[in-house]
Amino acid sequence: MKAHGIFLFIMGVMAMLGACWLLAPASAVEVAGIPLHFPSYERSLAEAAEEKVDVDEVLQKLDESFEISDTVRGMLQSYKDFILGNPNRIWLPDDDYTYFDETFSRFDEAAAKGKICRIVYYGDSQIELDRITGVLRDSLQGRFGGGGPGMFPPYARIHTPIVNSSLSGNMSHYAMVGDSIAGKAPHNRYGMLAQFSAVHGSGGISFRTRKSFSRVTVLAGNCDEGFTVTFQSDTLSFEKVCERDSAGLQELRWNLPKAVRKGSLNFAGNGEIYGIALDGRKGVAVDNIALRGCSGTIFTRIDASQMKKSMSLEDVGVIVMQFGGNAMPGMKTMKLIENYAANVGRQIDYFHRVAPQARILFVGPADMGKMVDGRMVTWPLLPELVETLKATVLGKGAAFWDMFHVMGGENSMARWVSHSPQYAGPDYIHFTTRGAEFMGNALARSFLTYYDFYDFRKDLTQEQIDMVLE
Numbered sequence: 001m002k003a004h005g006i007f008l009f010i011m012g013v014m015a016m017l018g019a020c021w022l023l024a025p026a027s028a029v030e031v032a033g034i035p036l037h038f039p040s041y042e043r044s045l046a047e048a049a050e051e052k053v054d055v056d057e058v059l060q061k062l063d064e065s066f067e068i069s070d071t072v073r074g075m076l077q078s079y080k081d082f083i084l085g086n087p088n089r090i091w092l093p094d095d096d097y098t099y100f101d102e103t104f105s106r107f108d109e110a111a112a113k114g115k116i117c118r119i120v121y122y123g124d125s126q127i128e129l130d131r132i133t134g135v136l137r138d139s140l141q142g143r144f145g146g147g148g149p150g151m152f153p154p155y156a157r158i159h160t161p162i163v164n165s166s167l168s169g170n171m172s173h174y175a176m177v178g179d180s181i182a183g184k185a186p187h188n189r190y191g192m193l194a195q196f197s198a199v200h201g202s203g204g205i206s207f208r209t210r211k212s213f214s215r216v217t218v219l220a221g222n223c224d225e226g227f228t229v230t231f232q233s234d235t236l237s238f239e240k241v242c243e244r245d246s247a248g249l250q251e252l253r254w255n256l257p258k259a260v261r262k263g264s265l266n267f268a269g270n271g272e273i274y275g276i277a278l279d280g281r282k283g284v285a286v287d288n289i290a291l292r293g294c295s296g297t298i299f300t301r302i303d304a305s306q307m308k309k310s311m312s313l314e315d316v317g318v319i320v321m322q323f324g325g326n327a328m329p330g331m332k333t334m335k336l337i338e339n340y341a342a343n344v345g346r347q348i349d350y351f352h353r354v355a356p357q358a359r360i361l362f363v364g365p366a367d368m369g370k371m372v373d374g375r376m377v378t379w380p381l382l383p384e385l386v387e388t389l390k391a392t393v394l395g396k397g398a399a400f401w402d403m404f405h406v407m408g409g410e411n412s413m414a415r416w417v418s419h420s421p422q423y424a425g426p427d428y429i430h431f432t433t434r435g436a437e438f439m440g441n442a443l444a445r446s447f448l449t450y451y452d453f454y455d456f457r458k459d460l461t462q463e464q465i466d467m468v469l470e
Contacts, residue, residue: 053408053415066445079453091400103317104454111144114282123322128290130160135440137286145283148213151275154197162210169203176298177291189303191274192310204266212259213278218252223271233263251313296323297343300350311355324365341392348396360398367413369428376414
């Protein structure tokens with residue numbers, strides 16, 4: 001073929017491709033049940049018009065959003081702007097800036113008087129490996145004191161970087177959200193961790209922690225007479241014997257003469273262990289309770305009387321619930337979203353009953369990516385799920401942190417995945433360790449901004465505050 005013929009052939013092919021590009025539908029075409037995607041003019045226009053999320057810009061603005069003026073009136077205005085208009089704030093019911101005041105007072109009291117105020121952080125797999133929770137713990141303990149990894153179950157599905165444990169002896173494990181090892185219990189007294197372990201004759205757990213601890217607490221119940229728990233660490237050895245009970249809850253506690261990073265608990269007899277807490281002698285404790293695959297609607301199935309006693313004994317000041325991601329794949333209609341949000345509302349009502357002394361903070365789901373017509377975009381109806389959850393949570397008198405918008409909103413997850421270094425994983429759902437650190441830091445800074453405002457208001461009259469805030 002001559003040169004001009006080759007040229008005409010190439011031009012003809014390009015013309016055909018151009019025509020296909022102009023005429024091809026934006027949505028997929030099914031052939032034999034298989035969706036086929038074609039480049040199209042319509043799709044190119046849509047992609048060009050789509051607002052791209054610049055992750056670095058989002059994080060820079062996030063950092064700047066926590067800046068507070070250094071003059072009294074300027075500080076009041078800064079706090080007002082944060083409470084009422086900052087998209088990265090914790091949303092408070094009725095915009096009540098005093099919502100966490102009682103909790104903050106307990107934090108101060110714990111730090112000053114040698115007490116522990118506990119934050120119980122429930123979540124799905126997004127908080128596994130102590131992600132997000134660990135950053136919050138470090139931030140709060142850096143401000144108010146505290147130590148150790150908090151409360152954890154004897155049987156750990158996944159070992160976290162902050163505590164590694166191993167079991168021995170004859171023990172059975174039961175979980176509300178479990179796997180092939182943990183079964184379902186003959187009763188619903190699962191306790192604060194939504195799981196427990198039963199000791200049959202003898203058993204034990206050894207553990208090492210990243211953060212040193214100086215207080216050990218064991219929550220036990222359903223014990224036979226003479227059920228004994230012994231704590232050991234190096235030269236330290238302490239023993240306690242449970243009272244006989246049929247289904248109650250007992251707290252066994254040791255204040256250690258020195259801080260340690262490892263130890264073991266040995267159990268002799270028959271009884272149930274609902275949780276082990278390794279904390280400091282004073283300050284704040286933060287528990288990481290990761291419930292993989294959970295949508296956050298299981299709590300109303302846990303015995304309320306035992307849960308209430310647990311929350312009281314452990315002086316729980318804040319309950320965090322981070323859920324919604326696992327529910328998203330089933331949310332095909334607004335009616336299903338409304339039903340799910342209503343169920344979440346019932347869980348909040350439950351926690352109000354069993355822990356009336358605690359404030360509740362719901363952390364909404366992050367953005368999630370899904371391939372739609374050949375493009376990675378936000379799951380359909382995820383923004384609607386976030387807004388519905390926010391309205392429900394606030395209406396139930398709880399606080400809400402909007403992680404979806406903090407990370408950049410719609411279609412942001414794809415950018416977090418493609419960022420270098422990666423801030424989210426290839427499943428377009430979970431953060432990487434570094435991405436989770438950003439989220440944990442943002443949550444901690446928002447929470448501490450409210451504390452700073454609480455602390456700042458101590459030296460002001462109500463009239464001074466009202467002049468700016470009302």
